[in-house]
Amino acid sequence: MSDQDQGRLVAIITQQLDSLAAAGTPWRAQWIAHAIVNEHCAALDGDHEDAWFWRKTSYAATREAVRKEISRRAGDDSQKKDRPQLRLPGFDREHLQDYYVVRRDGDDIGVPVTALTDQEIDAKADLYESMARACSAHADELRRFKAWRADLLRDAESS
Numbered sequence: 001m002s003d004q005d006q007g008r009l010v011a012i013i014t015q016q017l018d019s020l021a022a023a024g025t026p027w028r029a030q031w032i033a034h035a036i037v038n039e040h041c042a043a044l045d046g047d048h049e050d051a052w053f054w055r056k057t058s059y060a061a062t063r064e065a066v067r068k069e070i071s072r073r074a075g076d077d078s079q080k081k082d083r084p085q086l087r088l089p090g091f092d093r094e095h096l097q098d099y100y101v102v103r104r105d106g107d108d109i110g111v112p113v114t115a116l117t118d119q120e121i122d123a124k125a126d127l128y129e130s131m132a133r134a135c136s137a138h139a140d141e142l143r144r145f146k147a148w149r150a151d152l153l154r155d156a157e158s159s
Contacts, residue, residue: 012036013069027070027110033063074099074110100124
């Protein structure tokens with residue numbers, strides 16, 4: 001898919017996600033992909049023996065693009081500046097997201113923060129705390145490596 005075509009698909013997906021977000025509706029990649037493909041299937045109408053192939057592959061590609069866009073929008077704090085945010089009194093919204101990707105009924109879906117269950121909120125909080133510990137350990141290891149490398153270079157220069 002060309003960059004231009006990818007951009008057009010992302011624009012269509014963004015329009016769908018914005019519409020669902022305005023209504024506070026969960027983002028289900030499967031449903032969104034079906035809606036998009038159904039809106040653009042006129043080119044595949046007819047009885048051509050290969051039409052099934054193009055319907056199937058276009059759905060798979062669209063679903064993957066929807067999944068990526070949901071993950072980007074529900075998981076990337078840097079994108080918040082570009083979009084209007086849900087107003088929640090008492091929260092400055094530095095980190096709290098409008099949507100979070102959670103697993104429901106075997107599917108990963110974007111769910112408005114206001115519709116998360118207590119268990120889903122706790123699971124996300126636990127995940128972020130675990131990630132923070134892992135990031136801190138990673139930073140420590142990088143600094144230890146830097147010191148080790150400096151010692152190694154110093155020893156090599158003195159030899």
